[in-house]
Ligand SMILES: [Zn+2]
């Protein structure tokens with residue numbers, strides 16, 4: 001029997017905004033799949049960028065796709081196209097508003113239609129797509145635009161990413177069915193002092209995290225990410241005051257093997 005291969009997750013960027021030292025949301029899975037693309041080109045040297053085979057997207061907000069136009073330039077001319085995987089609504093936003101020959105070139109036709117630099121791979125919500133030995137299942141969450149969390153799995157192990165969301169339900173229903181769940185990566189964007197902003201922009205604060213924990217599968221460690229840099233000091237204090245031992249704030253370059 002071949003040994004089960006671990007699921008390697010490297011946090012390239014755990015933040016929901018940009019400032020020196022604060023990279024925007026990006027996780028690298030097994031060195032070849034990016035989950036979101038806020039900071040791939042800041043975090044990875046060119047050679048490592050060329051090893052990225054695909055980018056899986058939670059939604060099309062800029063803090064999740066900002067480095068994608070530049071990654072595409074850096075891998076231009078490579079033999080295999082870069083796959084962009086997401087539910088159809090997310091891909092439609094990218095092709096309409098980013099790779100539309102106005103904001104940035106349409107790399108799905110460059111250098112030619114027959115040999116493009118990027119290919120869009122739509123995956124409907126709730127369906128599972130396998131890529132590089134890893135399964136990705138987009139699960140709808142509640143945000144200002146169509147947005148998805150992901151259940152990311154290998155045999156015997158899975159982890160959950162919330163993506164950007166306000167208090168949500170379906171994600172947790174599915175997470176509770178995952179018997180092999182090793183970790184939850186959950187967004188927290190604003191401090192409780194900014195509850196009105198969080199509500200208007202459909203994000204979570206530490207107080208709202210408490211409610212999400214009650215819906216989440218018990219005993220699984222929860223790593224909080226997507227903090228907006230100006231809110232970070234306050235979020236840190238408020239999360240500490242929750243006295244929830246399974247909560248941790250995620251930092252850049254934290255690596256996991258599950
Ligand atoms: Zn975001």
Ligand SMILES: [Zn+2]
Nearest residue numbers: 059061143164
């Ligand atoms: Zn967002």
